[in-house]
Amino acid sequence: MEEELKLFIQVWVSAIISVTYCYYLTPKIKTSLLRLLSVLPVCVLFLIIPIFFSTVHSSFTIAFFLSGLAVPKLILFALEKGPLFPLPPNLPHFVCFACFPIKLQKKPNPENTNHFPKWVFALKVFIFGALLLQAYHYKQFLSTNFLLGLYALHIYLELEISLTLIKFLVSITLGCDLEPQFNEPYLATSLHDFWGHRWNLMVSKILWLAVYNPIRQWRAKSSEWDRFFAIFATFLVSGVAHEILYFYLTREKPTWEVTWFFVLHGFCMAAEVALKRKTKLVQRWPVNPAVSRLLTVGFVFVTGVWLFSPQPIRHGLMEMFINEDLFLIDFFNRKLYILLGLFTSL
Incomplete structure (x- = not known):
């Protein structure tokens, strides 16, 4: 654990130095090709680094x-696109926007710097820490389908809680308003709503800039087929990216199940968007929001259990995540008890 922590710190120091190099050198280069070549060594380094970690959370x-x-982000920056262009006002902003899944809020709301109701976030933390993780102690009594539901809830809650805390800390550090990463995905009324406006929004934005936009703009006059192909290609790239992520975590060759999910x-x-644009069925016979939410979340869950979950379950990734979560909670609890003991003895 201590060796992993030391490596984790060393990696982040290296990442900050590498991104600092991009901040000072790359904007001074005139041509796009040379700018791209200047960030290439950093990109290769960032692609290799995860292999050296042994814990799933670090990887x-x-x-x-x-x-x-x-x-x-750095590739788009070299092409004068993406969230790092125009160049942020100072180095700390550039490092944070490059290394963390955050994006500056274009229209900040001075009355509400936190884009989530505090009690909803507190409820999610309680469900994750006090209920979900404790339920795993009794998993031998749980059915397979119920356990799969817990795994799906685990992935969502751990992602949202972690990213929200990072957003909150970075927002305070930089003194700026940041966009939320999640927007209550369980309330999605369609796949377009789920993937485009509610789930992991920073990733959606990057894929939109790096894949969807170039395909839509490759012809002066794009057609509906271009839109269909752009959506399909975006999801295909996302699937391949998830296969690479699974490789980092399992060190096993891809099975392509996750790619088929995407x-x-x-x-x-793409079919849903085309149907809404080309027909008036939705306007003529609108679906009740409660029904559309149930259908959307149900479709995501069923296809996720079918194609997304088998690989991490087969390689024991969920067990590793759960064990590491329980270990970290126990570790911080013990440290907290030690600190409280020292405080009360004074």
């Missing part, structure tokens, strides 16, 4: 933050 964090997001969702979302 996932580095793979998600640096390999999955910082690399496309291919299926890409096809269905």
Whole structure:
């Protein structure tokens, strides 16, 4: 654990130095090709780093933050696009926007710097820490389907809680308003609503800039087929990126189940968008929001159990996540008790 922590700190120091190099050198280069070549060594470094970690939380964090997001951000930056262009006002802003899944709020609301109701977030933390993790102690008594539901809830809550805390800390540090990463995905009324406006919004934005936009703009006059292909290609790239993420975590060759999950969702979302644009069925016979939410979340859950979950379950990733979560909670509880004991003895 201590060695892993030391490596984790060393990696982040290296990442900050690497991104600082991009901040000072890359904008001074005139041509796009040379700018791209200047960030290439940093991108290669960020793609290699996750392999050196042994715990799934460390591997996932580095793979998600640096390999999955910082690399496309830096490539877009070299092409004078993306969230790092125009150049942020100072180095701390650039480092944070490059290395963390955050995005500056374009229209800040001075009355509400936190874009989530505090009691809802507190409830999610309580459900995750006090109920969900404790339920795993009795998993031998739980049915397989119920356990799969717990795994899905675990992934969502741990992602949202972690990213929200990072957003909150970075927002305070930089003194600026940041966009939320999640927008209550369980309230989605369609696949387009789920993937485009509610789930992991920083990733959606990067994929939109790096994949969807270039495909839509490759012809002066794009057609509906271009839109369909752009949506499908975006989901295909997302699927391949998740296969790479699973490789970092399992060190096993891809099985392509996760890619098929995103291919299926890409096809269905493209068909959904085309149906809404080309027909008046939705306007003529609107679906009750409660029904559309149930259908959307149900479709995501069923296809996730079918294609997304088998690989991490087969390789024991969920067990590793759960054990590490319980270990970390126990570790911090013991440290807290020690601190409280020292405080009360004074």
